[in-house]
Amino acid sequence: MIVIVNYGLGNLGSILNMLKRIGIDNVIISNDPDMLLKADKLILPGVGAFDAGMQKINSSGLLAALNEAVCIKKTPVLGICLGMQLMTQCSEEGQLKGLGWIDAEVKRFQFANTEFKIPHMGWNYVTTTDVKLSTALPEQPKFYFVHSYFITCHQATDIIMTCNYGGNFVAGFCKDNIMGVQFHPEKSHKYGMSLLKYFIENFKSVTGS
Secondary structure, three states: OEEEEOOOOOOHHHHHHHHHHOOOOOEEEEOOHHHHHHOOEEEEOOOOOHHHHHHHHHHHOOHHHHHHHHHHOOOOEEEEOHHHHHOOOEEOOOOOOOOOOOOEEEEEOOOOOOOOOOOEEEEEEEEEOOHHHHHHOOOOOEEEEEEOEEEEEOOHHHEEEEEEOOOEEEEEEEEOOEEEEOOEHHHOHHHHHHHHHHHHHHOOOOOOO
């Protein structure tokens, strides 16, 4: 069972529809902690501000279940956009601590060159260093981005995808059972379908479950 975590922010319906388009039927949207703990895989979406996201998770009663599922049970989890950022330690966008699943922090884009607008919005090519993921994606993969903040990973080995927008930034990271992408696969047509299919069918937890 695939559970899309409903903590009050995110394109839940769009992600559900995209999964159904690639033939994934055993998927639900839920804010029930018990369902999160029963999930085979989790998707943590998100649109909006960092502190608002963490406040929603804290007030929803989902924090303990998320930590148990991801950190103890090692359930594979995919963070999307804000969901990816919430997996880090902290963000320049707010004051609250993140989930702390990845040794990383979130910073705001700052460009001297006015050619690069903020937010970064639109289609961009990405480069991946992960062989399995690279094989799973179409050639010259590109995805749809909408964000004003980007992630800096403190461990280079956690970085699996980069994108160039006024300089390289982390477009995807992975550590054990945790995977995050800055872009929106649910808005990225065949490229997003391929990435979601890879996560659902081939991405394994550290225990191989």
